[in-house]
Amino acid sequence: MTSPTLSIERLTIDLPAGADRQFAVHKCSYQILKGEILCVVGESGSGKSMTANALMGLLPSGVKVGAGRAMFGGKDILRLSEGDQRAMRGDRVAMIFQEPMTALNPLMRIGDQIAEVFAAHKRHSPAQRRARALELITEVGLPDPAKIIRAYPFQLSGGQRQRAMIAMALALEPELLIADEPTTALDVTTQAQILKLILDLRDRRGMAVMFITHDFGVVEEIADRVIVMRHGQIVEAGTAADVLQDPQHDYTKALLNAIPSGHVPQSAPVTNAPALQIKSLNKVYRTGGGFMKPPREVRAIDDISLTIAKGEVLGLVGESGSGKSTLGRAVVRLVTPDSGQILVGGTDMAALNDADLRAARHKVQMVFQDPYASLNPRHKIMRALTDGPIAKGVSKADAQARARELMEIVGLGAEAVDRFPHEFSGGQRQRIGIARALAMDPELIIADEAVSALDVSIQAQVLNLLRDLRARMNLSILFITHDLRVAAQLCDRIAVMQKGKLVEIGQTSEVFLRPQHGYTQKLLAAVPGGDWGKTG
């Protein structure tokens, strides 16, 4: 039996007066053993990051430790002097963050940022610091270390930056590594690599890891033990196997249910007439260029043809930069393609001039990603739902009646039309977005990452609504997502995009269980907690 590296006892963190609750964290107790990975799971606002900030002495102003202790190396690290706390940070306890894009100083070379850790704790000579930095860069698997050490953050990809962050955190061989959602901002394949790196490093160095995440897929991949937090309290704790397979608390069950499992629904083949036909569509972006410089070309849509049948949900998956969003935006003509056809109910959307396009807009509608940016903050919901129909020629009274009806349908109640967007939560706003799309009676709906910005439990509710509406209204949907598990829940067929090309398209079960293309196989293998495609 190893002794705990960290032992948190009845920790309470107070929020400032006027916050929506009194405590960020309330009477939480848990331990992390040497060489153990503990996942702290919860949705946004559950208080999971506050504990980490408290341990590091990095609580935001106004937030204070109320009660409890955190024993680390025989001392209560919550009550160290500022100087002792600083000496501990980066040395015995290190931390990595969610946003690799912003967590590094943009004006400082990677090597200097790593060497700075040694300087802060007065270790090594400058030459040795540099040599150690080079070793660390090599250890975290960054390519061409001699070059990376001189590089600035903007020259690195997101995954590379996260590796650099990890190198920095490991510099002084900490006993405890705190990782705050370190893979959330990354693509699935990059995410898998970073998770593997953290597992390897734990094995090699035997440090304890506190891994904060909202994603049970990640938990399954990496955790030895799990605690689940909600509203600042621990609702469930146990070994990873126990919590995942036999959750006790209703909240844990709800979270786990909200995550699509390896189960792939069998979808019926679709034989109806097409709602959408895309024929050899192309779009090239040219950036930079100008004075004596050749422009850089990005083929966002590279000769894509596909069809969506009436009443079908086609999932369009791919990583960021694959061109999937550009394709969605081209179908609604927010982006004008260079060549090719987009046939919706016999009209070629790609060929319309401005005036005809405005008249044909209602045929295809879109549900957007960001619930906070997709509604005009100055307009009441009624206006958001009636602007389109009125422009299309529906009478104001009819449009308003329909708006009320739709708000009932999406489960928000007819009275909600007289309120402003800021009065609604993120999930509710996505429902309004769906109602707005439906108000136009479109032949096709594009859902562009429509649930990606939501917490899993809310995600599940919105997906249920979409599934329900689709059955009731025979909707045709192009469902764009980076999340394969979400796609599996809703879609009849799946299309996979990579670098502007359509690499695979087929029945959901076929694509998931017997992926043909190498890229699809890689994507599936990288999904945390997924076991599709691995045996196939």
Next chain:
Amino acid sequence: MAILGPILGRLLKAAITLLAIAILNFFLIHAAPGDPAAVIAGEAGAADEQMIADLRAQFGLDQPFYVQLARYVGNVVTLDLGYSFRQGAPVLDLILDRLPATLLLTLTAFGISLVGGIAMGVAASARVGKIGDSLLTGFALLFYATPLYWAALMAVLVFSVNLGWLPGFGYETVGANYTGLTRMWDILSHLVLPASTLGLFFMAVYMRMTRASMLEVGQQDFVKTARAKGLADPIIRRRHILRNALLPVVTLAGLQAGQLVGGAVLTETVFAWPGIGRLMFESLAARDYNTILGVFLVSAAMVIVFNIITDIVYRLIDPRIGHKA
């Protein structure tokens, strides 16, 4: 090398801008009420009939409009800014004679305001919400609202008339005929009041910007990373926050250069500083439009030089510019 290409581009742009200002000048002459020739000669009676007739011929006022324009722009390009009938000398000579004084004044004021403003901004941001911050912010607010010329007059009143610490008039002691170090010291003592009163307003501007920028950058993720590394606060402030916070201040300083050069007219007027601003003021009273427009063109050129300097500084601070991502 990474710096040369863009600088060439800047110079090209600068040339185009100056050309455009020359064209603007031409239209301004024509926009003035009355005969352009009379306007150029100074309509307050300096010109006799013969001179105006000569001018008409010289400017080809009987020629088509575009010929006149081409001729005028051609003159400007060959650095012929016309003749000041009031002062009896070519405008370019008048300006070149006065330019060093103005450059000394504006560059000193620019330096004072930038260094002082940044230092005070950093100091205020480190004490945010405390008494030191309130004092510095209040100071900035006050000088932000103070007319340049009034600050200059009050400085003369206090430091020159009442206390007698510093000279409040001119560029150097007239008739003293100092040489070498003594002369430099003399000029420096004359420079203190004009440069600091011209710099005060801009110091307030840069101080506010620096403070806001320091506070904003202090919220960013990489500052939290720096704390998590165990770095001490002063090091974090200097190495991580300040450098990033300076970028918008440098941009602003470039944009403000025009105001600084314009403000020199007021400062030079109050202190009888023999620069091009004072020249402009004297020409206003004499309605010497050739000289006014010449000074205008040269001050625009000065602003362009200031802009190129801030551009270079920005490139030195920010590695993202010039590198290919």
Next chain:
Amino acid sequence: MSFWKRFSTNRGAVFGLILLFLVIAIALLAPFMFPRGPWAMVQRPFLAPFDAAGLYLGTDTLGRDVLSGLVYGARVSLLVGLISTVMALCIGVPLGALAGFYGGWVDECAMRFTEFFQTIPNFALAIVLVAILEPSLGSITLSIAIVSWPPVARLVRAEVMSVTKREYIDAARLAGLSNMKILIGQVLPNTVSPIIVMASLMVATAILLESSLSFLGLGDPNIMSWGYQVGAARTVIRTAWWLSFFPGLAIILTVLALNLIGEGLNDALNPHLSRKGRA
């Protein structure tokens, strides 16, 4: 109304507002306070403050009542500040809005034009314009407007660009609304708050500009203004400090009031816009 609540928590802003109302009241009441006007010679010249009964701020080089000049000067300051700001908005807002909304070559042209005007030292340009157009209330106001609009255009362009990228604008396009309807009905209303803040600061800058022009002798010769008062007293600063001191103080207080109001507006309007929606 929550806007007023937020605004009134900023003590500086409330102070500024009171000060501004005071200046406005004085400007409006000038003819009642000094029916003889600012040009009348009331006593012998160079009387120090309180030297003669009823002449609280003394007399100037020509024996005119300094206080009377101050009171009338408030009118021209406020008038020029307000009208030139409105004119500058009329140039800057449409230009910036079109540039930000349409992008591409429209943006390129509009921004090159703006950049050009921003490179020109604006006070020098104002001097040249007023000198050539002959000093008058109209030419002064116009000149100030011409040199003040570029920052407006830049601000509006940036705001419009950022709003245009929001998804609700995509949604408006999909609703089949025309570009003009989207720009006027959806985009511009969401850029109003920063424009209001900037406008309040521009009035302050315009007052400073006007006073500087008058100081150089480029004021309207028929209208008493603060800058003129200081300018006329410049050469007698050694003997009659009060002639330049009080008009300068009036300018500082007025400009300070407007700056404080601008800051208050900024605090009250902007940080909440993204989350709370309505201002």
